[in-house]
Amino acid sequence: MGLNRSQWIALGIVGALGGWMLSGALAESDKAPTEPTQVAVAAPAKVRVVDSVAAEMTRNVSVRGQTEAVRVVEIKAESAGRVVEVGATKGAALAKGDLIARLALDDRPARLAELKAVIAQRERELNAAASLAQRGFGPDLRASESRAQLESARAALARLEIDIANTEIRAPIDGILDDRAVEVGAYLKVGDRLATMVDLKTILIVGSVTEREVSALSVGGPGSAELVTGESVEGRIRFISSVADTATRTFRVELEAPNPQMRARAGVTAEMRLPLRAVRGHRVSPAILTLDDAGRLGVKAVDADNRVVFKPVTVLSASVEAVWLAGLPERVRLITVGQEYVVPGQTVEPVVQASE
Helix, strand or coil: CCCCHHHHHHHHHHHHHHHHHHHHHHHHHHCCCCCCCCCCCCCCEEEEEEEEECEEECCEEEEEEEEEEEEEEEEECCCCEEEEEECCCCCCEECCCCEEEEECCCCHHHHHHHHHHHHHHHHHHHHHHHHHHHHCCCCHHHHHHHHHHHHHHHHHHHHHHHHHHCCEEECCCCEEEEEECCCCCCEECCCCEEEEEEEEEEEEEEEEECHHHHCCCCCCCEEEEEECCCCEEEEEEEEECCCCCCCCCCEEEEEEEECCCCCCCCCCEEEEEEECCCEEEEEECHHHCEECCCCCEEEEEECCCCEEEEEECEEEEECCCCEEEECCCCEEEEEEECHHHCCCCCEEEEEEECCC
């Protein structure tokens, strides 16, 4: 079947296009080979680094606590009697031996004179019995009885003298008369509470530290405290509990500090600062801290082959100006500028700056 005019025209167009495309391919193949294309290689990223060397640092632990008196003495009557004089008011600063109160002597002076007379009589009797026994005119038993009676009278005298001395209640320590429970006219029996004294020449600041902190403290170590009333004191650790509080799992610590003017009072809120044992760490700017993909805190450093490495760290101490880090080698090249633009394993060009 013959082709019509339209079909012949379509075939002609197709053939012309094919020839044009073929001629272009042949022309390209006839061209002389050219030089291979040069691929540009990016230069390593520049980062600023510092060569950090570990140094010894002392950490401080802050402990919330309160002041306590180093001694609290409750004074009780050791003799019975009516109070006839009070020598100090509540709140007074007393020296050891100052009068607090005096009891009536009643018949004590008479009994004292009587016992002295009895003792004199017993001494004469003993001398006579001993002389007779020595010359053979009396038994040794008589002398022994006289000696026993004399010693009994002397013991009674000693007890009475102590009883008389106890009618004057005096300060047993230097300190503050925190409470006086009696007034003139009150009658006291033996054992009745009369007053309370506190020793504030030395003050205790008491607080609790955690399980991690207690192992870094030692008795005799230094410490200081700021009292809410404004006083500042410095002293030494007197006591560290060996057993944790069962409820809080913390350990009691007592800081003992001089308080010669007795300005610091007992029961005042205080903030203790206790230096822990010295450790080695790196002091760096907080700005270089970063997190890895796992969320670990660390820093980026450069190894001997100028490759970026991530180093996990532990913060020992932190402030606005600097942080102290543990977990790094003794010497390490830390990236201080540009760490946010590089990743671990990447080769970089380090530019060294002076140590911070």
